[in-house]
Amino acid sequence: MNVVLLALYLVVFPGFLFLLGFAWFAEWWDRKLTARLQDRVGPPLVQPFADFVKLLAKEDIVPEGVPARLQAALPLVAFAAVATAFLYVPVVGSSPFGAPGDLVLVLYLLTLPTVLLFVLGWTSRNVFARIGAVRAATQLFVYEVPFFLACLGPALAADTWALGDVVAAQATGLWTVLLQPLGFGVAIVALQAKLERTPFDIPEAETELVAGPLTEITGRKLAIWNLAKDIALVTGAALLVALFLGGPTVPGVSVEGLAGTVIGFAVFLGKVLLILVVLAAIRAGVARIRIDQLVTWGWSVLTPLALTQIALALVLKGVGWP
Amino acid sequence: MTEGRKEAPERPGVLLPEMGRHLFGRPATQRYPAEPIPVPKGFRGRIEVSDEHCIGCSKCALVCPTDCIEMVADKREVAMGERTVHRKKKPIVHLMSCIRCGLCEDACPTDPKAIYLTEAFSGAYGEKDVVVE
Amino acid sequence: MPEVELPIGPQHPALKEPVSFRVVVDGERIVRLDLDISYNHRGIEKGAEGREFTKALYLIERICGICSHAHATNFAKGIEALMGVEVPRRGQWIRTLVAELERLHSHLLWLGVLAHEIGYNTMFMYTWRDRETIQDLLEEISGNRVNYGMNRLGGVRRDLSAALLARALEGLHRLAERARFYAELIQEEQTLLVRTRGIGRLPRDRAIVLGAVGPTARGSGVDFDVRRDDPYAAYGDVPLQVMTSDASDVFGRLEVRVREIGESIRVAVHVLENLPSGDIAAKAPRTAPKGEYVSRYEAPRGELVHYIRTNGTDKADRVSVRTPTLANWLSVVEAIQGRVIADIPVVVAAIDPCLSCTSRATFVDTGTGDRSAMEWDDLVAYGIRYYRDHERLP
Numbered sequence: 096m097n098v099v100l101l102a103l104y105l106v107v108f109p110g111f112l113f114l115l116g117f118a119w120f121a122e123w124w125d126r127k128l129t130a131r132l133q134d135r136v137g138p139p140l141v142q143p144f145a146d147f148v149k150l151l152a153k154e155d156i157v158p159e160g161v162p163a164r165l166q167a168a169l170p171l172v173a174f175a176a177v178a179t180a181f182l183y184v185p186v187v188g189s190s191p192f193g194a195p196g197d198l199v200l201v202l203y204l205l206t207l208p209t210v211l212l213f214v215l216g217w218t219s220r221n222v223f224a225r226i227g228a229v230r231a232a233t234q235l236f237v238y239e240v241p242f243f244l245a246c247l248g249p250a251l252a253a254d255t256w257a258l259g260d261v262v263a264a265q266a267t268g269l270w271t272v273l274l275q276p277l278g279f280g281v282a283i284v285a286l287q288a289k290l291e292r293t294p295f296d297i298p299e300a301e302t303e304l305v306a307g308p309l310t311e312i313t314g315r316k317l318a319i320w321n322l323a324k325d326i327a328l329v330t331g332a333a334l335l336v337a338l339f340l341g342g343p344t345v346p347g348v349s350v351e352g353l354a355g356t357v358i359g360f361a362v363f364l365g366k367v368l369l370i371l372v373v374l375a376a377i378r379a380g381v382a383r384i385r386i387d388q389l390v391t392w393g394w395s396v397l398t399p400l401a402l403t404q405i406a407l408a409l410v411l412k413g414v415g416w417p
Numbered sequence: 418m419t420e421g422r423k424e425a426p427e428r429p430g431v432l433l434p435e436m437g438r439h440l441f442g443r444p445a446t447q448r449y450p451a452e453p454i455p456v457p458k459g460f461r462g463r464i465e466v467s468d469e470h471c472i473g474c475s476k477c478a479l480v481c482p483t484d485c486i487e488m489v490a491d492k493r494e495v496a497m498g499e500r501t502v503h504r505k506k507k508p509i510v511h512l513m514s515c516i517r518c519g520l521c522e523d524a525c526p527t528d529p530k531a532i533y534l535t536e537a538f539s540g541a542y543g544e545k546d547v548v549v550e
Numbered sequence: 551m552p553e554v555e556l557p558i559g560p561q562h563p564a565l566k567e568p569v570s571f572r573v574v575v576d577g578e579r580i581v582r583l584d585l586d587i588s589y590n591h592r593g594i595e596k597g598a599e600g601r602e603f604t605k606a607l608y609l610i611e612r613i614c615g616i617c618s619h620a621h622a623t624n625f626a627k628g629i630e631a632l633m634g635v636e637v638p639r640r641g642q643w644i645r646t647l648v649a650e651l652e653r654l655h656s657h658l659l660w661l662g663v664l665a666h667e668i669g670y671n672t673m674f675m676y677t678w679r680d681r682e683t684i685q686d687l688l689e690e691i692s693g694n695r696v697n698y699g700m701n702r703l704g705g706v707r708r709d710l711s712a713a714l715l716a717r718a719l720e721g722l723h724r725l726a727e728r729a730r731f732y733a734e735l736i737q738e739e740q741t742l743l744v745r746t747r748g749i750g751r752l753p754r755d756r757a758i759v760l761g762a763v764g765p766t767a768r769g770s771g772v773d774f775d776v777r778r779d780d781p782y783a784a785y786g787d788v789p790l791q792v793m794t795s796d797a798s799d800v801f802g803r804l805e806v807r808v809r810e811i812g813e814s815i816r817v818a819v820h821v822l823e824n825l826p827s828g829d830i831a832a833k834a835p836r837t838a839p840k841g842e843y844v845s846r847y848e849a850p851r852g853e854l855v856h857y858i859r860t861n862g863t864d865k866a867d868r869v870s871v872r873t874p875t876l877a878n879w880l881s882v883v884e885a886i887q888g889r890v891i892a893d894i895p896v897v898v899a900a901i902d903p904c905l906s907c908t909s910r911a912t913f914v915d916t917g918t919g920d921r922s923a924m925e926w927d928d929l930v931a932y933g934i935r936y937y938r939d940h941e942r943l944p
Contacts (some may be wrong), residue, residue, distance in 0.1 A: 132436040133675040134445045202909030222556055226578075226891065293669050294429075302564040302667045302895040380430040382741035384577065385892040405703055431739040432672050445679045457686075461693035482605040518608055518699045523707070534693070539902070 101191060108361075109186040115180060118325035119143040121371060125328070128375040143325065150318035152337025158311055161220050166312070170214050170319035173208040180204035184333040185342040187261030187359045201334060202243060205289065208327055211234045212298070218350045227307025230386050231298035234288060237393035238295070242285035244401035249338040250276040251408045259333075262342035269346065274341040274411065278404040279339045281397060283370075286331045287377055288389070290324070292391040294381045332370040335364070340366045371386060419497060462537040463519040464510045471531035472497055473504030477521035485514035486521060486532075508532060553581060556891065558587050564895035565668060567905035569720040571658035571894070575609040578890040585883055589877075590905050603629050603703055604839065606866060610856075613871065614907045615696040616659065619645075619652045620849035621856075621871070622701045626781055628845030629703055629866075632838045638829040639784075641705030643821055644800045648691065648700050651697025654725070656850035657807045658812070661732065661900045664804065667895040668745045671734070680728045683721045690714055715822055722819050731813045734799075736808055746801040750897035752884035755800055762881040763874045764852020765810065766901045768794045769803035775810035788820055800885075800900040801858040807902075849874055851902045851924045873907035 104110055109117075123142040129412055130137030154296035157163045183190050190197075209231055217230025249271040253264035265271060272279045288295040299307035306312075312320060317391045336342055350358055384392070424432075447454055456462075472495050478486040491507040508521075510532070521532045560568035568589035574582040594613055598606040607629075611622035622700050623645055630637060637645075656682035663759040665673035685695045692698035692708060710718070711862050736742060752762065757770040767774060775792040777785040793809040795802035838860040852874030859868040878901040886897045913922045924932065 126441075130438050131444065133672050134439040134442075134679055135675060136444045136446045136448065145480075222554055226554075226556070227573075296669060297892075300669065300670070300892065303892055305563055338684075376433065376436070379436060379672045380433050381670070382665070382673075382739070382745055384741060384744060385890065387890065388744055424736050425734070425742045427738055427739045427743060430674070435676070436672060445682075449930055457693075458691040459693045460689060461699070480604065482601070483606040516608060516612075517694070517696070518705075519693075520604070550819075 096162070104191055105182070110182065111178065114181055114308045114326060115322070118148070118329050119321060121329045121367075122325045123334070124368060124371055125375050125378075128372060129379045132376065132379045135391040147318050147322060151315055153244060153314040153317075155314035155316065156311075157290060158220055161311065164219055165181065165218060166215060166245050167316055170212045170312075170323060171318045173211045174319050174323040176207040176211075176324065177323055177330050178187060179331045181333065183258060184330060185259055185262045185337050186333070186363055187343055187356045189262065193257055194261035198246065198250055198256050198258050198338075201258065202246060205327065205330065206235070206239065208323060209289070210310050214310065216298075216310075219308070221310050222309045223304045223306070224308050227298045227304045227310070227333070230304075231291070231308055233272060233386055234297060234389065235289070237287035237390055238397070241281050241291060241393070241401040242396040244398070244405055245274075245278045245282035245285060246334070246338055248408045251405070251412060257287055258337050260344075262337050262344060265341035266344035266346060266349070270341045271337065275339070275404055277400055277407070279335075281401045281404065282335055282339065283373060284336060284378075284397060285401075287374060288377070288393075290374075292374065293378045294384050296383055297386050300383060328371075328374075329367065332367045332374070335361065335370055336366040340370075340406045342366075359410070382398045435446060452539060454536065456536045458491060458536070460536045460538065462535045463512060464515055464517065464519075464521065465533060465535050465537075466508055466510065467529070467531045467533070468493070468507065470495060470497075470527045470529060471504060471507045472502040472527060473506045475506070475508075476524040476526060477508055477532050480520045480524045482520065482532075483514045483516055485511040487511065553880065554641045556893060564898065565905075566663070567903075569903070569905050571741060571898075573891070573894065575891060578892070580886060580889055580891065580894070583771075583883055583886055585879060587905070588910050590908065592621075595871060597870050599866055600627075602864045603866065606869070607676055607701060607703065608699070608746075610698055610869070610871075611699070611701075613873070614904055616654065616656045616814075616904060617849045617873075617907065618697045619648050619700065619852070620847050620854050622698075623649060623783070624845045624854055624856045625858070626701045627847075628843045630834065630837055631845070632841045632843050632858065632860050633703070633835055634839075635704050635832055635834045636764050637833055639707045639826045639829045640709075641830045641832075642847040643784045643825050644706045644708075644830060645701065646708065646788065647710075647818055647821045647825075648688070648698060649704075649783065650814045650821065651684055651691075652686055652698075653814045653850045653918050654811060654901075655663075655681055655688065657686065657811050660807060660850075660899075661811075663883075664896070664899045665742075667899045670739075670741065670742060673739075673742075677732070680725060683725050687718055690717065696831065702834075704834035705829070707831070709830050710825070711842075715825070719819060722815050722822070726768070726812070726815045726819075729815055733808050733812060735806055736894055743801070743808075745896060746799070746804055747797075749893050750900055752796055752802040752881050752885045756884060757798075757881060760880040760884060760903075761877045763877045764849070764902075765803050765806040766852065766878045766881055769900075770798040771796045774853075776846050776853050777819075781847055781878070782847065784821065787931055788817055790817060798898055803900045806820075834915050836863060838866075851904055852877065869908075873904070875901065875904045875908045878903070879908070916933055 106112060111181060116286065122136065126142070127137035180201045182192050185202050188412055213228045213232045216224040229332065249261050252271055253261045255261060291298055299309065309317065309320065342365035345362055474490050478488050486508045488506040489509050490505065495502045495504050517534065518519050519534045522530055522534055525532050556573045556575055558571040559565050560570045588890055601609060607622055607625060610625045611618045613621045613764045613914060655680045657678050662674040662677040665671065680737065688698060689695050689881050691714065692700050700708060752770045754771045754802060757767045757772050762770070770793055773792060773794050778788055778792050781883040791813055793806050797805060806825060828895055839861045840860060842859040845858065854874055855872040858866055858869040861867045874938040882898055882901055886894060889897065913924065920934060
């Protein structure tokens with residue numbers, strides 16, 4: 096790809112500007128869905144953008160003794176991490192930045208925000224933030240193993256660590272979700288835990304810990320952090336689409352040129368929105384569990400299921416499937 | 418206990434069927450002020466005074482639990498039944514202190530009542546005379 | 551690990567009103583809990599003592615928005631007892647109807663609040679939507695959604711037309727279906743059960759010793775309900791089943807309230823279908839003879855007690871209000887022992903705390919700004935000294 100197109104990919108579509116719009120659209124989609132499931136009206140389309148603008152205008156209060164520059168930098172680093180991760184996910188075909196092993200890179204970049212959240216909460220000099228930070232770190236250890244294992248499954252099935260190749264393998268074959276439905280289920284639940292949404296919004300349990308690690312974060316920092324959260328939502332969903340639902344491809348269909356790009360993007364969009372519907376239904380449908388219950392359940396149910404899926408995938412590989 | 422009804426197993430997401438039903442239906446929200454809200458008859462809204470019926474007896478001001486009715490000087494000839502009353506004062510209701518209990522209306526001796534509960538509830542939205550005295 | 555103090559309150563998203571829990575935690579486990587409840591003191595008892603009965607009634611009604619009819623009815627029936635006024639049957643039955651409708655809206659509100667405390671916002675939205683049926687009904691009957699102003703000394707102020715009766719029955723039948731749904735929901739929804747079963751244990755003997763009342767006590771198997779055991783209004787004539795649970799934990803309290811929703815609907819329907827004809831109020835005199843009376847009422851949160859002393863004038867000499875939430879606070883302190891932070895909002899919400907009803911006085915030294923509370927023995931000694939000096943009692 097020549098430099099101009101690459102720059103456009105990076106900055107406009109599906110890079111930076113598109114990503115901003117897509118993240119805010121996804122937040123709206125999630126909030127509107129949750130509202131309709133709850134028999135409410137829900138926010139208008141511009142609401143997430145309006146919230147962002149409003150927060151930018153708010154006063155940035157930093158408590159005494161808190162490392163102000165560190166706390167201002169952390170949301171930006173989180174934003175950079177998840178935005179970079181999105182660049183590697185196939186949106187209209189393989190990403191031009193794709194390389195062997197970029198699945199591992201994406202998984203690593205998606206882990207970064209939680210670690211940064213821990214640091215943010217720990218340095219806030221607020222007891223709610225500190226307890227929330229510890230909970231976030233505890234939760235990290237619980238869901239990260241099943242999530243990595245579940246994402247390992249499609250890589251095993253396609254014999255590659257490159258996201259682009261995993262998608263290409265599904266374009267000529269079956270969607271991974273049909274071969275590894277268990278892994279898909281584990282990945283969805285683990286993604287919900289990674290994104291800290293109900294039933295796993297334990298670090299930020301509003302009725303217990305005010306706002307968890309983000310208690311002392313205001314103004315611009317909070318705006319950027321919320322944006323990073325939205326981008327993480329989109330990236331996580333897009334990653335699952337690429338690994339399990341074939342990304343922007345439809346098996347057997349191959350259209351060239353501009354039409355192909357447009358169709359690919361439409362397919363990708365539809366699949367991501369579908370994943371978001373599932374995540375919204377989970378978020379609205381259950382109550383929050385306790386951190387000790389999550390630890391028990393995660394290690395006794397989620398991780399064994401993920402391991403079972405890997406075992407099954409290896410068996411299938413052994414008999415020559417797919 | 419559920420008295421013999423077949424108990425379904427414990428599972429998460431029991432509300433999912435109902436949630437699905439609401440997804441494409443009309444939300445339960447009353448979209449006020451875009452849509453008008455139906456107000457039932459007898460709703461306790463603003464207290465209003467009828468200038469042509471009030472005889473200035475001050476009974477309303479006496480019974481008011483919050484003492485929010487102030488009798489101000491106001492002379493007028495008012496017909497009450499077959500008599501004509503020369504009233505000397507009439508009530509002003511300080512709506513910010515009024516609890517809309519309606520004791521003033523119960524105490525008012527005239528027919529039709531000179532001080533009465535209306536169904537006007539919208540006080541803070543665009544109606545300055547209620548908020549600013 | 552060093553002890554960490556977590557200030558739950560006076561301002562906290564878990565609390566709807568100000569109360570202060572200074573919780574000392576070790577990791578997530580609660581080591582110690584100190585309770586301070588005097589943030590909402592408004593001087594209503596003193597205000598009621600300076601006003602004529604007709605005006606004091608409206609002040610007492612506003613002690614709480616959710617239990618407003620409870621306070622107003624309890625006070626009214628106390629004054630009526632002192633005056634020797636008998637409320638006509640229709641008036642009593644209408645009071646009972648509004649009382650049960652109030653219990654319904656309070657329990658549905660509580661159900662939503664409990665759901666919100668555990669992050670189950672969909673149930674919160676659904677219960678509050680269903681509660682609107684009751685609110686609309688109360689609005690049609692009394693003109694207000696809360697603080698109904700239905701009571702006057704001697705009876706009630708508004709009557710029900712036949713059309714309104716029919717609409718009320720229709721609304722209650724719709725709600726009965728929803729009540730059955732919620733009764734099933736709480737038995738089946740796993741995420742709700744893991745957050746409430748086994749949490750906040752309060753054995754029956756401890757509940758009695760700590761003076762717990764209402765659904766908090768009934769959820770621990772204490773079979774006491776003022777409506778059945780000291781009937782007032784129409785409760786002597788209306789069939790009533792008192793709901794208890796042997797679970798003795800938060801789930802027990804949840805179960806009791808959900809079943810009380812079904813029972814309140816049944817009682818309200820019975821009242822509507824059998825409403826006697828006649829006057830809705832008797833004429834009450836302006837003054838009450840000298841006397842004292844303890845008036846009890848089963849508010850949605852438990853036993854509400856008003857102590858009223860009159861002295862022959864048109865004002866009460868002393869009004870003392872003991873609300874159910876005040877009696878239930880100690881059971882929170884007991885039930886939360888040994889649990890984790892995540893259980894605090896659940897256990898606190900399980901007693902259905904209404905802090906506007908709770909606040910007691912605190913002693914502030916205006917010179918130093920020190921706040922203090924009195925121990926029981928000091929308070930008894932102080933009271934004896936005070937009445938000896940002021941009323942020249944021996």
